[in-house]
Every structure is written in structure tokens, then in C-alpha cells.
Amino acid sequence: MRELVRAIRMYVALTVLTGVAYPAIVTVVAQLPFPEQSNGSLISKAGKFVGSRLVGQSFDAPKYFWGRPSFTSPFPYNAAASGGSNLAPTNPALIGGKDANGSVVPGVISTRISALRAFETGTVQVPTDLATASASGLDPHISPGAAEYQVERVARARRMSADAVRAIVRAHTEPPQLGVLGEPVVNVLELNLALDGRQGE
Amino acid sequence: MFGPAERLLYRLSGVDPATEQTWKTYAVCALFLNLAGALAVYGIQRLQSLLPLNPEGLGAVSADSAFNTAVSFATNTNWQGYGGESTMSYLTQMLALGVQNFVSAATGIAVLAALVRGIRAGEANSIGNFWTDLTRATLYILVPLSLVLSLALVSQGVVQTFRPYVRAALVQPVTGSNGQVIHQQAIALGPAASQVAIKQLGTNGGGFFNANSSHPLENPTPVSNFLSMVAILLIPAALCVTFGEMVKDRRQGYAILAAMTLLYAASLVPCVMAERAGNPAFASHGLATNANWEGKEARFGIENSALWATATTAASNGSVNSMHDSFTPLGGLVPMVLMQLGEVVFGGVGSGLYGMLVFAIVTVFLAGLMVGRTPEYLGKKIQAYEMKMASLVILTPCALVLLGTAISLVWPATNGGVSQGVAGMANPGPHGFSEVLYAYSSMGNNNGSAFAGYAANVPFHNYLGGVAMWLSRFWLMIPVLAIAGSLGRKKPVPAGAGTLPTHTALFVGLLCAVVVVVAGLAFIPALILGPGIEAIRMTGGAHR
Numbered sequence: 001m002r003e004l005v006r007a008i009r010m011y012v013a014l015t016v017l018t019g020v021a022y023p024a025i026v027t028v029v030a031q032l033p034f035p036e037q038s039n040g041s042l043i044s045k046a047g048k049f050v051g052s053r054l055v056g057q058s059f060d061a062p063k064y065f066w067g068r069p070s071f072t073s074p075f076p077y078n079a080a081a082s083g084g085s086n087l088a089p090t091n092p093a094l095i096g097g098k099d100a101n102g103s104v105v106p107g108v109i110s111t112r113i114s115a116l117r118a119f120e121t122g123t124v125q126v127p128t129d130l131a132t133a134s135a136s137g138l139d140p141h142i143s144p145g146a147a148e149y150q151v152e153r154v155a156r157a158r159r160m161s162a163d164a165v166r167a168i169v170r171a172h173t174e175p176p177q178l179g180v181l182g183e184p185v186v187n188v189l190e191l192n193l194a195l196d197g198r199q200g201e
Numbered sequence: 202m203f204g205p206a207e208r209l210l211y212r213l214s215g216v217d218p219a220t221e222q223t224w225k226t227y228a229v230c231a232l233f234l235n236l237a238g239a240l241a242v243y244g245i246q247r248l249q250s251l252l253p254l255n256p257e258g259l260g261a262v263s264a265d266s267a268f269n270t271a272v273s274f275a276t277n278t279n280w281q282g283y284g285g286e287s288t289m290s291y292l293t294q295m296l297a298l299g300v301q302n303f304v305s306a307a308t309g310i311a312v313l314a315a316l317v318r319g320i321r322a323g324e325a326n327s328i329g330n331f332w333t334d335l336t337r338a339t340l341y342i343l344v345p346l347s348l349v350l351s352l353a354l355v356s357q358g359v360v361q362t363f364r365p366y367v368r369a370a371l372v373q374p375v376t377g378s379n380g381q382v383i384h385q386q387a388i389a390l391g392p393a394a395s396q397v398a399i400k401q402l403g404t405n406g407g408g409f410f411n412a413n414s415s416h417p418l419e420n421p422t423p424v425s426n427f428l429s430m431v432a433i434l435l436i437p438a439a440l441c442v443t444f445g446e447m448v449k450d451r452r453q454g455y456a457i458l459a460a461m462t463l464l465y466a467a468s469l470v471p472c473v474m475a476e477r478a479g480n481p482a483f484a485s486h487g488l489a490t491n492a493n494w495e496g497k498e499a500r501f502g503i504e505n506s507a508l509w510a511t512a513t514t515a516a517s518n519g520s521v522n523s524m525h526d527s528f529t530p531l532g533g534l535v536p537m538v539l540m541q542l543g544e545v546v547f548g549g550v551g552s553g554l555y556g557m558l559v560f561a562i563v564t565v566f567l568a569g570l571m572v573g574r575t576p577e578y579l580g581k582k583i584q585a586y587e588m589k590m591a592s593l594v595i596l597t598p599c600a601l602v603l604l605g606t607a608i609s610l611v612w613p614a615t616n617g618g619v620s621q622g623v624a625g626m627a628n629p630g631p632h633g634f635s636e637v638l639y640a641y642s643s644m645g646n647n648n649g650s651a652f653a654g655y656a657a658n659v660p661f662h663n664y665l666g667g668v669a670m671w672l673s674r675f676w677l678m679i680p681v682l683a684i685a686g687s688l689g690r691k692k693p694v695p696a697g698a699g700t701l702p703t704h705t706a707l708f709v710g711l712l713c714a715v716v717v718v719v720a721g722l723a724f725i726p727a728l729i730l731g732p733g734i735e736a737i738r739m740t741g742g743a744h745r
Contacts, residue, residue: 003226007233010214010332011241011304014339017210018399019300022344026395027363030355038361040390040418042369049369052388054358054417058375068499075377079388080366081287082412084496084524086654088628090739094495095482100629109486125489128479132494135415135506135524141499145489182423183502192372 043193051189055079056140059192062119063157065142065150065169067188068129069112072137085133108133119153141185144173158195168194203340210336221327224686227315228679230331231308235275235675238304243271245297246289255290256365262288269663274301276674277309277549279400279407279519279649280666282658286389286410291363298407299396303343306403306436309551310338312678313440316555317447319685320579323693328685338551342436343403351398353428358421361394393419401432404549406519406649414509414522415498426501426522430509433518437461437547440554448579452704457557460712464546465515468535473507475532481740493532496524507532514539517549519649526627526636526652530736533635534728536650540642542720543598549647552674555681557712559594560719561703562587562684564712568701577700580693587687590680597676598646599723601669605641606727608665610634621661627654630738635731644669 030038041053051057056067058076070076071085085108087094096107112131130146147169155162172191176182211218222230246262249255262270266282273280274297283289289298311334318328355361367388374384393409397419400406406413414420414429438458445454479491497506506523513520514536525533539546545556566583569576576583612622626633636655643650644666651657657666702708 003230004233004237006214006216006332007230007237010210010216010335011234011237011300013210013213014304015241015296015300017206018303018339018344019296022347023295023299023392023395026348026351026355026398027361027392030352030361030394034355037358038355038394039364040360040362040367040388041358041421042367042388049367050372051369051386052367052418054421055386055388056417057371057373057386059373061373064373074379075375075383077375077386079386081284082389082410082416083284084412084415084527084653086524086526086627086652087495088526088632088654088735089480089482089493089495089529090630090632090735091628095480095486107486109483109488113487125487128483128488128490128492129494129499131486131488133496134498135496135522136410136412136417136498138412138417139498139500140417143499177423181427182500182505185499189372196372 043189050193052079053187053190054140055138057189059188060115061157062153064192064195065147065154065186065188066116066130067142068134068139069108069132070137070139071133077138079138082136082138084135084137116149124149140187140189142188144169144184144186147173147186147191154195165195203345207336207340210340211332214332216332218330218333220330222330223326224315224319224328224682224689227328227331228682231312231678232675234304234335235308238301239271239275242274242297242301243267245293246270249290249293252290252292254292254295254363257290259288259290265660265663266658269667272667272670273649274298274405274407275305276647276670277305277403277405277517277552278644278647278670278674279405280644280651280670281407281411281413281649282663284411285408286391291391294396294409295392299399302396302399302403302405302407303339304335306343306399306405306550307335307338309549310342310440311335311551312681313551313555316558316681316685317444319687319689320581321448322689324691325689328682328689343399346402346435347395347398350402350428350432351394354394354397354425357425358418359394359397359425360390360418361392362390363392364390366390390418397429398432400520401429401518402436404433404437404516404518404553406513408520414520415524417498420522423500423505426505426509429520430512433512433516433520434547436550437516437553440551444554444558450579450704453579456704456709457554457561460709460716461546461557463709463713464542464716465511468515468539468546469508469511472511472532472535473504475529475535476503476507478529480529493527493529496527498523510536511539513650514648515546515548517544517553517646517648519643521650521653524653525639525650526654530732530739533639533652534732537635537639537642537732538720538724538728540646540648541602541724542716543595544646544648545716552647552677556594556677559591559681559684560716561712562591563595564708564715565701565703566591567715568711572699574699577694578703580696581688581691582694587684590684590687593680594677595719598673599719601645601673602638602641603723603727605645605665605669606638609637609641609662612661621659625656625659625662627656631731631734635735638727638731640666641669645673647673
């Protein structure tokens with residue numbers, strides 16, 4: 001029994017140390033050098049938040065670059081309820097086929113490809129990351145290939161030259177970090193804000 | 202700075218650091234502390250709506266979910282039945298989940314230290330003092346490393362704030378699933394970096410946000426991803442060196458580390474290859490490559506996702522940076538197998554190494570059987586009592602995984618509906634079975650990762666899984682401490698001509714073989730039913 005009392009006292013003491021002091025210290029120390037990062041890397045325009053540099057938003061208008069498909073509920077890119085599609089590689093809901101009731105379903109990949117193809121005349125293959133959902137449902141990035149795929153459509157919708165759009169894409173393409181870590185990516189929200197001429201101040 | 206803190210903790214809790222404990226007292230202390238922890242985590246979740254630091258006004262967590270989460274965090278499993286940003290207040294994250302991240306990891310390190318003391322002791326009844334082991338593991342290992350890592354993570358963009366969720370005006374309004382037009386995006390924030398640091402270092406793995414380390418505010422860049430992966434493997438691997446130092450023969454530690462690394466490398470390669478080869482249905486639909494991008498983040502790509510998936514299941518971390526449910530059949534089989542090996546390939550902080558040392562004891566026993574000699578490990582005779590306890594340690598998780606899966610599948614439905622045991626399957630066919638098998642492989646081995654489509658946040662799985670997690674943690678920890686006590690009382694015997702050296706390549710190979718054979722015998726039939734059949738279906742489907 002003496003040990004039980006010790007256990008409770010020890011737990012309370014450790015709670016004060018690791019549950020109160022530790023996060024408080026980290027918050028204070030982190031806010032000083034990294035005020036922007038620690039508060040969500042937010043982008044504001046005229047005193048109003050228009051998003052976070054790190055959190056994607058949903059785009060399906062032809063004049064914007066589209067990000068990865070998102071299956072967050074109840075609307076895509078819901079940054080208060082992150083999550084992936086969790087569709088298995090053999091699931092008809094992903095790749096098409098007969099569902100549990102025996103009716104034929106197209107699958108979300110086909111649906112996405114059709115939506116992308118509606119704006120193009122060529123037969124370029126769709127980059128895989130542009131038709132598959134991310135893990136978080138909030139992926140802020142697409143691959144440079146997925147951006148290039150959409151350049152013609154965006155240029156047409158904005159009555160710009162493809163090369164002018166391409167130049168803005170290039171300015172928003174990030175190489176692998178430190179040259180070796182991760183993949184080259186394009187930040188979709190920042191790119192679209194730049195196209196709208198309303199970059200964060 | 203930490204010395205006075207240590208003495209203050211002893212004074213506050215009434216601990217005399219000079220006291221020596223028998224293995225039974227040691228086990229009782231560990232159990233009491235974790236019981237206190239589980240009750241605290243349960244209570245805080247149930248009362249969070251009345252407590253401060255709840256800017257989103259989140260309600261009390263349901264009784265069954267709170268029970269599951271309390272057990273989950275007390276057992277270093279950190280299975281996530283809940284979605285962080287939509288369920289847990291800032292206070293609950295810090296005061297309930299964050300504290301347990303430290304305490305459960307420190308408990309693992311303490312028990313490991315006790316086992317090693319038993320191995321090296323000469324006819325001693327004591328295996329150390331739980332309270333000092335716990336305090337020192339927390340103060341000198343976990344807290345300093347967490348402080349450094351959390352600042353590095355913030356520099357990459359992991360949030361660390363007490364401000365409420367931000368409402369941002371969407372650049373393009375979006376239509377929701379029920380037809381309403383949404384103009385605003387609520388961006389979940391919170392004191393995440395401090396939590397994420399210890400979640401990785403303590404092989405806990407419970408995410409601050411629902412999407413865990415795939416969430417861009419929990420793991421924003423390839424650098425934060427790299428640091429997190431290093432943190433996952435750091436302490437479980439380093440403790441092998443500590444072990445070598447403690448038994449005054451570094452080669453013993455390196456041999457265990459070599460066995461772990463070998464098993465890890467053998468799992469990593471097929472996982473990466475399977476995800477790169479991807480899904481044959483992709484190209485036939487008109488996509489540029491088959492590479493399996495479903496459920497993976499653009500900034501990490503295929504390789505860093507597969508690398509993480511193996512690291513997080515080799516170590517009993519369980520955090521994810523991609524959705525394992527969407528992995529190819531063979532790519533998803535690898536993390537499942539790594540858990541089923543018993544979480545000894547690095548494994549949990551402390552618990553991975555004490556699990557592997559038990560496998561080492563079984564290995565010298567098998568070798569002893571072959572030559573007909575009483576086996577010994579590091580100068581201690583391995584006899585019937587040690588073997589009984591070792592069998593418990595090795596077979597308990599196997600039984601929990603298979604029984605948990607089986608009970609879920611045969612659980613009867615109520616009121617003519619679908620049984621709660623299988624209702625949560627998000628995918629049809631053999632993959633649905635894989636989801637259940639993965640869930641119980643994870644909870645039955647204290648890992649915590651999931652095939653996340655599987656909706657396991659129902660009373661049936663919350664209770665059954667909670668029991669599985671509790672047994673898997675403490676029905677292993679108690680026999681391990683019993684072995685420590687028994688070995689500690691024995692007189693060391695000098696190595697003779699018939700002693701199997703335990704630092705050689707031969708022993709490393711033998712140890713790996715024992716680990717693989719035990720899991721193989723237990724799980725191959727179940728693995729064929731799930732990932733096996735799905736793999737045949739996927740490649741067969743490509744030829745249609």
C-alpha cells in the first residue's frame with residue numbers, strides 16, 4: 001500500500017514536470033525564434049487569414065492548379081478532420097469494378113482522370129500523384145510533373161501564355177530538401193495565390 | 202540542473218533512492234504507477250469539457266473510447282481509436298497523453314535495466330529500485346532529447362501554440378458532401394511539437410492530429426520526417442550499446458544490435474520494392490506510373506513512406522506518415538509481420554530489447570538442447586523456471602493477436618444487424634480480413650499503427666483491444682522481471698568449453714532464425730488469408 005501512495009505521488013510529480021513544465025517551456029522557447037512556424041505558417045492578406053503555407057486547399061476551377069484529391073469529411077481539405085481515403089489497392093471504389101451489391105462502379109481514380117481530361121485535347125498520361133489521395137487529405141503539394149500537366153489548362157483559363165504560367169510554377173517549385181531528402185514539389189496554394197496576384201504580405 | 206530536479210522528485214513522492222527492491226516489489230511498483238496513469242488518462246478525457254485549455258469546446262470522450270485510449274497510452278501502444286484534433290482538448294493532449302508518453306517509455310527502460318542487473322548480478326535478491334530507474338530515464342534521457350527535438354521540429358513548421366484553431370478564408374469556396382458551400386477552412390493547431398518529439402523518442406506513436414505524422418502541421422518537411430525517423434529508432438538501438446556496457450562486454454550489445462539491424466534490412470527492401478512496383482491497375486487506367494501514391498504525401502514520396510512504415514513497426518512506435526491501409530498487399534504485409542515478430546526488431550523503448558534478450562535466452566536453450574548441455578547466457582544457467590517465463594513472453598502476444606482476430610470475426614451480430622467485430626471493415630474481400638489482423642497484431646504487440654480505414658472506435662473493439670493491450674504489456678513485463686529476479690539469485694558460472702558464445706555471427710544468425718520461426722509458425726496461415734490472397738487478386742486482375 002505504501003508503494004501505491006508513492007506511485008500516485010510520483011505520477012502527480014511527473015505530470016507537473018512532463019505535462020505542464022515541459023510543454024510550457026517548449027512553447028515559450030519556440031515562440032521566440034520561430035513565431036511564424038509555431039503558429040501554423042499562416043498566410044494573411046489585408047489582415048485576414050487566407051490559409052496556411054503547409055495546409056492544402058481544394059481547387060477544381062480551371063483557372064487554378066488542382067492539388068491531390070482529398071477525402072476528408074464533410075468537405076475536401078477539411079483541416080479540422082485530417083485523414084486519407086484508406087482505399088485498398090484492390091478496392092473497386094478505387095480502381096473500378098463491381099461493388100458489394102454487384103453494380104459496376106467507375107472508381108475514384110477514373111472519375112478524377114475524367115475530370116482532368118475534360119479540359120485537354122492531348123493524350124498525355126495523368127501523373128499518378130494527381131489522381132491519388134494523400135495520407136493526410138491536406139497535402140499542400142503536387143509533383144512538378146502534376147503541375148506541368150495543368151499548365152495549358154490554367155494558361156487558357158487565364159488568357160496567359162503557357163510560358164508565363166510555367167515561369168510562375170518554376171518559381172514555386174521546391175527541390176528536395178538539402179538536395180537529397182524527399183521529393184521535388186510545387187506548393188499549390190502559394191502558386192494559385194501568386195497567379196491571383198495576391199501573395200501573402 | 203537535472204540533479205536537483207531528481208532529488209525534488211524523490212522528496213515529492215516520498216522515495217528513498219537508496220532502497221533496493223526484489224523483483225516482486227519492482228513489478229508491483231511498475232503496475233501501480235501504470236494503473237495510476239491509466240486512471241488519470243481516463244479521468245481527464247471524461248472531464249475535459251469541464252477543464253481549461255479546450256478552445257474548441259470539445260465534449261467528454263465516450264467511456265469505451267476513453268478506456269481504450271487510457272490503456273493504450275499506459276501500455277506504450279498508443280493505438281488511436283480517436284481523431285486527435287476533433288476529440289482531444291489541448292489539456293488532454295498535454296496532461297493525459299503527453300505525460301503517459303514519458304511515463305510508459307521510462308517504465309520500459311526501467312524494466313530493461315532491471316533485467317540486465319539480474320543477468321550480471323552475483324547471488325543478489327535485489328534488481329534495483331523502480332522509482333530511481335523511472336526518474337532517471339525520464340530526466341536524463343527522455344526530457345533532454347525531447348526538448349532538443351521539439352525545437353528542431355518547430356523550426357520546420359510543426360505547430361506549438363495554445364491559440365484556438367484558425368479560421369482562414371478559402372481562395373476557392375468548396376461544396377461539401379451535403380451540398381452546402383464552405384467558405385472557411387478551420388485549421389487545427391495546438392501544442393503539437395512538444396508532444397510529437399516524445400511520441401517519436403518514446404516509441405509511443407499516438408498522433409497529435411488524426412492523420413498522425415502525415416499531417417503537414419505534425420511532419421511538414423522531409424527534414425522533420427528524417428529527424429522523426431531517427432528519433433523512432435534512436436533509443437531502442439542505443440539501449441543495445443547500454444546493455445553491452447552494463448554487462449561489461451560490448452560485443453554482447455553489438456550482437457543483439459546486429460540481429461535487429463539484419464531483420465530490419467530484410468524487411469525494408471521488399472516493402473520499398475512492393476510500393477514502387479505499385480498497383481497494376483493504375484497504368485491500365487491511364488496513369489503515368491504504377492507507383493503506389495495512394496495514401497502517400499507528395500513531399501515524402503514512395504521511398505520515405507515505405508522507409509517510415511518499416512521503421513515505425515520494427516520499433517513499436519506506430520506513428521504513420523502514409524496510410525498503410527492503402528499499401529499494396531506485400532507492402533502492407535511487411536509492417537504487419539514486423540509487429541508479429543513480437544516487437545523485438547528494435548521494438549519499444551526498453552521493451553524491444555528485453556523482448557530480444559528473452560529470445561536470446563530461448564536461443565541458447567535451443568542450442569543447449571542440440572548438444573545436450575545445460576544452457577547458459579552471460580554466465581547464468583538457464584533452467585526450467587526461466588524457460589517457462591520466456592515462453593510466456595514469446596507466446597502471449599501470438600495468442601493475443603490470433604485470438605483477438607478470431608473473436609472479432611466470429612462475434613455474433615445483435616438485433617439482426619452487422620456484428621461490431623467486422624462492421625468497421627473499410628475494404629471488401631481479403632483486405633477486410635487484413636484490417637482486422639493488422640489491428641490485433643498492432644494492439645497485441647503494443648505497436649499502435651493501424652490499417653486506418655478500419656473503424657475500430659466501437660465499444661466491442663475498444664474493450665477487447667484494451668484488454669489485449671494490457672495483457673500484452675504486463676503479462677510480458679512481469680515474467681521478464683521474474684526472469685531478472687531468478688537470474689539475479691544465481692551464482693555466475695565461468696564460461697567453459699561447452700558454452701555457446703553469444704557475440705558471434707553464428708549466434709546472431711541463430712537468434713534471427715528463432716525470431717522468424719516463432720512468428721512464421723504462428724502467423725503464416727493468417728497472412729495467406731489476408732495479404733496473400735489479395736496479392737494474387739491484384740496481379741491476376743491486371744491480366745483481365
